Amino acid sequence: MKKISWLLTAIVVLSLMAIGCGGPPPVTTFSHTYNGKDVLGNSYSFSLGTNARSAKKGDRFSMDLKTRDGKTRWVKGQVHSINADGTITVKPDGGGDLFDVVVSGNTLTSVSGTEGESVEIDLKGDKKEDDMTFSPRTFDNIHLRANRWDGDTAHGEDWSSWSVFLTDFPSNVSYFQPNRNHYGSRRYSVAISGVTDKDLNNFAIDIFGLIDNDDWAWLSGNEYDYPIKAGTFNVTIPLDIWGDEDRSLNFMDYKEIILNVNNVINHYSKDGAYPDRIYGAIPDDVDDWQIMATIKDLKISLIDDERAATLGNAGDYTFGYKEDGLSVAYQQAVWKIPNNQIANAKKAGAKFEFIMNGVEDISDGAPVLAFIWQDPASGLWWQDMTTISAWDEDESIYKVYDGVEWDPDSKKVSITLSDIIKDNKFATAKELNFIVACWYMNDNSGENFENIFKNIDVFDIQGANIN
Numbered sequence: 001m002k003k004i005s006w007l008l009t010a011i012v013v014l015s016l017m018a019i020g021c022g023g024p025p026p027v028t029t030f031s032h033t034y035n036g037k038d039v040l041g042n043s044y045s046f047s048l049g050t051n052a053r054s055a056k057k058g059d060r061f062s063m064d065l066k067t068r069d070g071k072t073r074w075v076k077g078q079v080h081s082i083n084a085d086g087t088i089t090v091k092p093d094g095g096g097d098l099f100d101v102v103v104s105g106n107t108l109t110s111v112s113g114t115e116g117e118s119v120e121i122d123l124k125g126d127k128k129e130d131d132m133t134f135s136p137r138t139f140d141n142i143h144l145r146a147n148r149w150d151g152d153t154a155h156g157e158d159w160s161s162w163s164v165f166l167t168d169f170p171s172n173v174s175y176f177q178p179n180r181n182h183y184g185s186r187r188y189s190v191a192i193s194g195v196t197d198k199d200l201n202n203f204a205i206d207i208f209g210l211i212d213n214d215d216w217a218w219l220s221g222n223e224y225d226y227p228i229k230a231g232t233f234n235v236t237i238p239l240d241i242w243g244d245e246d247r248s249l250n251f252m253d254y255k256e257i258i259l260n261v262n263n264v265i266n267h268y269s270k271d272g273a274y275p276d277r278i279y280g281a282i283p284d285d286v287d288d289w290q291i292m293a294t295i296k297d298l299k300i301s302l303i304d305d306e307r308a309a310t311l312g313n314a315g316d317y318t319f320g321y322k323e324d325g326l327s328v329a330y331q332q333a334v335w336k337i338p339n340n341q342i343a344n345a346k347k348a349g350a351k352f353e354f355i356m357n358g359v360e361d362i363s364d365g366a367p368v369l370a371f372i373w374q375d376p377a378s379g380l381w382w383q384d385m386t387t388i389s390a391w392d393e394d395e396s397i398y399k400v401y402d403g404v405e406w407d408p409d410s411k412k413v414s415i416t417l418s419d420i421i422k423d424n425k426f427a428t429a430k431e432l433n434f435i436v437a438c439w440y441m442n443d444n445s446g447e448n449f450e451n452i453f454k455n456i457d458v459f460d461i462q463g464a465n466i467n
Contacts, residue, residue, distance in 0.1 A: 036108030073123035111136035174455035209254030358460030
């Protein structure tokens with residue numbers, strides 16, 4: 001089955017516009033600035049209203065956005081509507097699409113499209129070359145909204161988020177292995193924590209891949225619903241992975257990997273393919289898309305239960321980001337160096353070492369590997385990018401460069417940092433990320449090589465240390 005039609009129908013009809021009937025007291029929005037930050041560290045500053053009265057339709061708004069590259073850009077326009085639950089719909093100047101912001105107190109808690117989807121916003125910069133089209137990302141707070149849906153194979157009701165981009169939480173899982181038995185694999189799970197203001201008695205998740213025509217391909221979900229009480233929660237939910245669907249399980253084959261967080265109210269299967277889950281009903285006086293619950297301090301990680309964490313004093317790695325600062329780059333392994341190892345990394349002769357356990361003969365694939373360091377605290381994101389190994393056309397051999405050693409027996413790569421890092425800002429770095437990136441590799445290492453190589457974890461990197 002290529003897609004689950006009832007889910008797709010729910011996505012199509014979903015909107016973040018909340019209608020005030022039955023909702024909380026109206027939000028009074030005088031001249032004010034609401035600030036927020038998404039999970040990637042992009043900072044938002046949203047202003048509207050006047051000093052004399054509450055904001056209303058037709059008022060001007062402005063939103064400044066400081067992205068991970070340290071630049072501030074902005075968008076301006078008019079307020080389209082203000083809803084009772086804190087949802088403000090705005091229309092950018094220049095004919096851009098409407099988008100929603102949600103405010104609470106002095107805080108901006110989300111920016112997204114008006115139908116729960118990602119929205120592209122044209123931002124202006126100080127220079128023409130700084131202008132960019134930007135898709136706001138998931139914030140640490142998400143809103144679960146009343147959702148009644150009817151699809152071809154099922155119908156039901158839930159409180160749904162439809163707004164969490166799993167690729168905003170890069171982990172060391174870049175593709176699902178297909179199931180090992182008819183009932184699906186339990187190799188993978190999602191660890192999710194936060195603070196919910198309402199009981200979520202039937203908590204469920206689903207993972208989708210967004211494809212080019214903006215259809216959503218269902219990749220996995222949990223079989224059983226979980227009871228979560230109001231307050232702080234921390235749960236690990238096993239995923240069912242089905243391998244008999246006509247779809248890829250490789251994350252690189254999708255525009256986005258999206259996690260839907262929802263509280264199931266009821267679910268009826270029209271064709272008997274799924275068990276009915278009947279827990280009640282959304283009251284008639286609650287309008288569709290009204291905010292029913294809010295999860296704050298959201299944290300998510302996708303776990304491969306069969307993959308051991310990279311051991312060593314540098315910790316485990318996550319994937320990196322592409323130049324847009326948003327999209328996950330599965331070609332990059334990023335270590336956030338622990339604070340107690342930063343001083344050691346700056347010592348003369350210090351080495352960064354890791355083992356590539358998945359490599360039989362490195363010259364077969366001849367990967368082009370590079371080393372980069374970052375200091376996020378100082379806005380330094382792409383420092384001393386240096387090729388550390390590659391195929392040498394002149395000598396017709398695969399070689400490692402000065403300052404780098406490769407031991408074929410232990411499969412260890414040793415990088416002498418002072419030989420690679422020349423930027424004097426390294427000595428004053430407050431935080432450190434080390435990146436190993438694979439830009440290219442030959443395609444002669446196996447039948448499925450092209451598909452799997454898109455992910456650096458094909459190297460099975462182990463044991464990262466600063467020595």
